[in-house]
Amino acid sequence: MIKAILTGHSKGLGLGIARSLLCKGHPVLGLSRSINDELQHEFPPLLQQVAIDLSEISALEHWANGTQLQEFIENATLLLLINNAGLVTPIGPLHAQDPVEIARSVQLNVTAPMVLSAKVTHILKNGQELRVLHVSSGAGRRPYPGWSVYGATKAALDIHAQTVKLDGQPNVRICSLAPGVIDTGMQAQIRETDVNLFPNRQRFIELNNEGALTNPQHTGEHLVNYLLAPGFGQLAVDDLRSN
Template structure:
C-alpha cells in the first residue's frame, strides 16, 4: 500500500501524512514546500516533490514524468488524498480578483481531477481516491462563492466517477468538519464586509469547538482504509464519527 498526498506540509495534510507514515505506509507528498520535520522522522517512507499545484502546466509536466510510476512500482494498493486547497478569494463578486479566482479553481479543482485521472490510469488492483471537500460544498455562504463552487465540483466529480464503475477504483468526497488550521485563522482575520458570517467561526474558536488536525486525521485515515470506503460518493466525517 502506498499513498499520494497533496498539501502535506501543514495543518490537516501534515497530520494525515504523519498518521499514514506511523502505519508504515509510504507517502509521496506534493506541495510547494517540503515537510522537513516528517522527512527527518521518516526518511525511508516519505518522498517529497515540490510542485505548485495551482500551476496546471507545472503539474502536467510533473505527471508526464516518471516520478509517480516509480513511486507506485511494486505496490498493489494506492491511496490518493487530494487535501491541498485555498479559501481565497473571499468577498462578493465585485471584490474578487480574477487571478486569485483562477488560482483557486486550479488548486481546488483542476489539480485533484488531474491527479485522480493519473492515479486511476496507473491500474492498481485497489485504488482509493479521497477528495477533501467541505460543508461549503453543500451549503452556500456569502463571500465564499468561489470556495463553495470549487468544493461542490469535487463532490460532483466523485458522484460521476462512481458511476463509471471502474474495476478496483473507489472514490469519495469527504467534508472533514471544522478544523483548527491556518485556514481557520485566515477566515477569522477576514473583514466582516467580505465575510458577513465570520462571527460564526469566531465563536467556534472561542468555544473550543474546532477539531484538532491530529484528531481529524485519525478518523479520516480509518475511514479511507476501511471496507466501507466508497460506498457513498459524498460523505461527512462528523456523520461517520457519530
Template sequence: MTATTATPTPIRAIVTGHSRGLGAALAELLLEREVDVLGLGRSAHPTLATRERSLSAARFTETALDLADPAALERWLASGALRQFAQGAQCVLLFNNAGTVDPIAPLGGQDASAIARAVTLNVAAPLMLANALASDEASGHTQDRRIVHISSGAARNAYAGWSIYCATKAALDHHARAVALDAPPAVRICSVAPGVVDTGMQATIRATGADKFPLRERFEQLKETGQLASPEQAARQLIDYALSDTFGATPTSDVRELAPR
C-alpha cells in the first residue's frame, strides 16, 4: 500500500482531537484522499461536517467524547462504535493526536488535577484506543490496523518545566517499542514526532512565564522567524508515512527524518 496511488480497498481513519490544529488538518487531508474519518474529541470540528460532501466521497463522522475521562472512553468502547466504524475496511488507521502540554511548571508547582488530566489524555486514552483497535472483537477483524501515536521531541529530550509532557510523550514511545516486540497480527505501530507545528499548543507555550518554562524565548523565535511547520504540512507527512509500506518498520520516528516525497 502506498500513499501516492489509489487503493481499491476501503481505508478508514480515527483521529483524536480532530477539531483544531494538527488533528483538524489530519481529518481534512484524509477526507481529501477519500479516506473515511471518525473524529473523537470534546468539541466538534467547526466546519468539516458541512464541508465534507464537497471535499470528497469519503464519509465524516464525529463523536463528542472527553478523552481525559477514562470512564467515558470505556463506555464508548463498550458500545461497539469502534467495531461498527471499522467493519468492512481493509485498513484502519488510528491517529492518537489529542494531547495537552499543561501543566507547564517545575516540580512542586504543578496542579494535581492538571497532572491527572494530562496523564489520562496523553497516555491512558491512546493506550486504550490502541488496545481496542488491536482486538479482533472490537475492530471487526480488519486485516490491516495501523496505530500512529503523535509523539514529540520532548519524548526524547528533557525540558525544564515540561516534566509531565516529557514523561507522557516518552510513555507513548516506549509503548510503541513494547507493542512492536509483541508483534500482534495485522497491527503496525509507530510513535511519530511531527516536528514543531504552529498550533494552539505553541500559543500556550509562548504565553507561559519564563519562570515556569525557561525555553520560552526559543519558541518565540521559532514563531517570529517562520520556522514552525504548518499543521497541513505536518499532517501530510504523517499521512504519507502511515500509508506507506515502511510504516512501523521502526517503533519510533520523526517526520524530519523521513525521506521527502
C-alpha cells in the first residue's frame, strides 16, 4: 500500500498534491497550521489531518514521538514524505530582516523537513520503502536580491538530498525538486512586497499578468506522477519543468 505524509497540505501546491494522491486512492496524513474541511468531506476515509505549526520544532517532536505517525505507516509498503510547507519571508536585505522571522523560516523550511525525514526513517520496518521529496525552488540555485533567507533554506534542502543520496540507504530514495512558478498565495505575497525589499518584484507581476503561473492542481498532479515514477531518486536535485 502507498501512503503519503504531506506538509502544508491545506492550500496552494500542497492542496494540489493532496488532492492528486487522494484521487489515486492513496491515504494521506496532512500536517499544516490549518485544516481543510472541504478536502476532509471529499475523502473522509483516506485523509487524516493534524493542525500543527511546523515552525515550532518542539511541537513537531512531541507529535512525531506520539502514536499517530507510527500507526499511519504501519501497513505501508511504499511511504511518501513530501516536505512542501514553507515560508518566503523575511524578504529584503539584511538590515530589514526580522531575526524572529529568520528563525521561523529556517525552522519551517529546513529543520522541519530534516527532522521529519530522520524520524520517519527511524521507524521504517523491513520491507518498507521511503521516498522523500523536498519541495525546493530555483531560488536555491540562483541568488535573487532580497531572498537571502529563502534562497539559503532551499539550497540547504538541495544539499541535504544530495548527501542523503550519497549515504546510500537502500530503502530510502530522495529528491529536492523545484516545481516552477505556481499561482499560490506565496506568489501574491511576492507581488505585494515593497520593490525596495525585492527588486525583482516586477518580473513576478509580469508572469502573473501574462498567465505564466502554473495551476497548483496541475502542478500537484505532475509532482505526484514524478514521485511515483520508477526512476524517482536517480537525481537528488531536479526541476519539475524539465520532466
